[in-house]
Amino acid sequence: MTDQSLLTAAEAAAALGVNRQTLYAYVSRGMVRSEDTAAGRERRYRAEDIRTLAERKARGRGAEAVAGQALHFGTPVLDSSLTLIEADRLLYRGKDACRLAERAGLEQVGRLLWDVAIDPFAAPESLPVVGTSLRTTWPGAAAFAPIDRCLAVLPVAAASDTRAFARDPMATATTGARVVRLLAGAICGRLPTAAPVHQQLAEAWGLDEHGADLARAALVLSADHELNASTFAVRIATSTGVTPWGAVIAGLAVLQGPYHGGMTRRVNELFTVLHDAPDIEAALVERIQSGARVPGFGHRLYPAGDVRARFLLDRLYHRVGDRPETRLVRRMVEAGARVLGEPPTIDVALVAIERACALPKGAALALFLLGRSVGWIAHLLEQRASDHIIRPRARYVGPRPD
Numbered sequence: 001m002t003d004q005s006l007l008t009a010a011e012a013a014a015a016l017g018v019n020r021q022t023l024y025a026y027v028s029r030g031m032v033r034s035e036d037t038a039a040g041r042e043r044r045y046r047a048e049d050i051r052t053l054a055e056r057k058a059r060g061r062g063a064e065a066v067a068g069q070a071l072h073f074g075t076p077v078l079d080s081s082l083t084l085i086e087a088d089r090l091l092y093r094g095k096d097a098c099r100l101a102e103r104a105g106l107e108q109v110g111r112l113l114w115d116v117a118i119d120p121f122a123a124p125e126s127l128p129v130v131g132t133s134l135r136t137t138w139p140g141a142a143a144f145a146p147i148d149r150c151l152a153v154l155p156v157a158a159a160s161d162t163r164a165f166a167r168d169p170m171a172t173a174t175t176g177a178r179v180v181r182l183l184a185g186a187i188c189g190r191l192p193t194a195a196p197v198h199q200q201l202a203e204a205w206g207l208d209e210h211g212a213d214l215a216r217a218a219l220v221l222s223a224d225h226e227l228n229a230s231t232f233a234v235r236i237a238t239s240t241g242v243t244p245w246g247a248v249i250a251g252l253a254v255l256q257g258p259y260h261g262g263m264t265r266r267v268n269e270l271f272t273v274l275h276d277a278p279d280i281e282a283a284l285v286e287r288i289q290s291g292a293r294v295p296g297f298g299h300r301l302y303p304a305g306d307v308r309a310r311f312l313l314d315r316l317y318h319r320v321g322d323r324p325e326t327r328l329v330r331r332m333v334e335a336g337a338r339v340l341g342e343p344p345t346i347d348v349a350l351v352a353i354e355r356a357c358a359l360p361k362g363a364a365l366a367l368f369l370l371g372r373s374v375g376w377i378a379h380l381l382e383q384r385a386s387d388h389i390i391r392p393r394a395r396y397v398g399p400r401p402d
Contacts, residue, residue, distance in 0.1 A: 006035055006044035007303055008341055014300070015050050016057065026053065042341060047303065078235075078386075082113055082378050083224045088304045092224060098311045101220040105196045106374055109223050110180065113378035120173040121181075121194075134185050142189065146366040147261070149186040151252050157182055158245030165243060169381055175244045176377035183248075183373050187366045197370065210319035211357045215367060217315055218353060221308040221346065222371030224378060230254040230261070234376045238383040239390040251376045255369055263347045264354075264364040266295040271351060275328060281335040288339070296351075298342030305343030312349035316356060325356040 007015065012032070013023045023045070026032045032049040083092055090097040093112055100109060107121045114120065137153045144152060157178070158164065164175045185192040188204035195203075198219055202212035225231070230251040237250035255261035277283040287294060299306045313329065320326055329352040333344050350364035360366075383390075 005047050005303075006037075007047050007050060008044060008298075009042060011298075011300065011303065012045040012050050016054055077227070080226070080379075080382060082375070082382060083226045085226055085301045088302050088307055090221075090225070090307055097221055097223075098307055101217040101311060104220055105198060105216055106180075106219040106223065106371060107196055109220050110176070110374040110377070113224060113374060114169075114173045114176065114381055115378075116170055116173045118170060120170070120177040134182070134191060146187045146360075146362045147252060147256055147369055149189075150183050150369065151249065153182060153186050154179070154245055154249050154252070158243060158249070161243075161245065164245055167384060169384075172244060172381055172384070173377070176374075176380070179244055179248050179377065180370070180373050183370050187370060201367075201370075205357075205359055205363070207357060207359075211359075214312070214316060214319055214353050214357065218312060218350060218367045219371035221312060222350075222368045224372070224375030228260065229257070230372065231376060231379050235379050235383045236390045238380045239386075239388065244377060244380055247380045248373055248376050251372070252369065255365075255372070261365050261368055263295055263345075264351055264368065265362075267347045267351045268354070268364065270295060271328065271332070271355060274332060280331050281339055284335050284339045294336070294340060296345050296348040297336045297340050299345045302343075306345045306349075308346040309344045309349040312346065313344070313352060316349070316352055320356045323356055325352065329356070 009020050009023060013020050016023065016026075018026075023032065027034050027045070031053055033046045034043045035046070037044050081093065083090070084094070085091075092100065092109060093115070095112065100112075107119070110121070111119060134153060137156050142149070161175065161178065163171065164178075166172065166175070180197065181192045184197045184200055188200055190204060192200055196216075198212055198216035201207070201215050205211070205215075207215065227235070233254040234247045234251040237247045242250075258266060273287075274280050274283055284294060313333070316329070317326060329348070333348070336342060336344060346368075347364070350367055353359070353367070354364040
């Protein structure tokens with residue numbers, strides 16, 4: 001039995017939609033098998049038993065209940081050929097994302113996910129459109145946080161980019177490249193060039209070759225993650241017929257939320273609180289006992305740990321070396337494993353890169369949104385091919401008329 005096939009009590013209970021007492025009752029009745037783990041750690045529960053029981057419960061509740069559960073890490077709701085998260089692997093169109101992150105740039109991953117034969121980032125008309133939009137909006141947006149700058153400049157570009165209405169896949173991909181370039185310009189605070197995005201970030205942020213490499217890898221591993229909240233918003237917007245500009249604006253609006261892209265802000269606050277703590281483990285315990293949540297640890301789709309975080313943290317330790325911030329990250333990860341029994345997520349890794357490389361405030365979220373914009377365009381292309389509006393039904397639970 002491998003760690004990948006075992007769930008914590010919290011994970012198992014959440015997957016079944018029950019509390020821990022009910023989970024323990026299932027164990028006592030032999031419906032779910034549990035396993036001893038290392039000394040001092042809580043028992044783990046067999047994922048295959050949890051899946052079997054969840055499916056049995058879902059079948060018993062009928063189609064409406066299954067549909068409701070599907071909106072919360074449940075049954076898949078649509079077909080996609082873009083990203084597979086399985087057995088603690090992340091694959092982009094069948095290629096291991098961590099392998100891609102070793103050398104590929106965001107542009108290469110974009111071309112892979114967009115499935116186009118010609119490089120859309122090489123289109124000569126991209127830069128002038130982006131430059132005009134930045135010059136128009138920058139005086140009023142320069143003081144904003146990165147994501148707010150992006151939300152300020154995109155509508156201006158959308159209003160002036162008449163080519164964005166073309167629905168041909170190659171034309172759409174070329175518009176997507178313009179969107180990505182504009183986002184890069186808004187984040188860097190300067191007119192973008194034809195250079196790879198990570199190199200533009202490195203120049204704007206004053207990064208050495210190791211910092212540039214970390215930015216590149218972070219962009220690649222942020223590119224797509226199946227149907228998270230912002231991506232689903234992009235697909236819904238796309239199904240109504242909006243241009244790539246409108247779809248990405250929808251994604252950015254959702255990404256701001258504290259439980260999605262805004263999670264990096266919460267993790268950064270945790271770093272600040274724990275920075276001077278003499279005993280991080282004790283500080284985490286105190287935080288939990290006070291009722292506060294500990295952000296950035298544990299991901300439902302990766303029982304053995306977020307592969308993106310593992311890759312980026314390993315690369316950070318190797319590239320940056322022994323610095324106060326990297327030592328803090330190591331201590332936090334070790335304390336989180338002991339206290340929470342959970343490994344870190346990509347949010348911890350992105351914040352660790354921001355702090356260890358002395359990047360501008362908000363750079364962790366900037367890296368995430370810039371990488372994810374490539375995935376949003378991929379989902380837009382895929383959703384356009386289906387040519388139907390996403391319009392789920394609600395189950396009415398309010399008062400009935402007399």
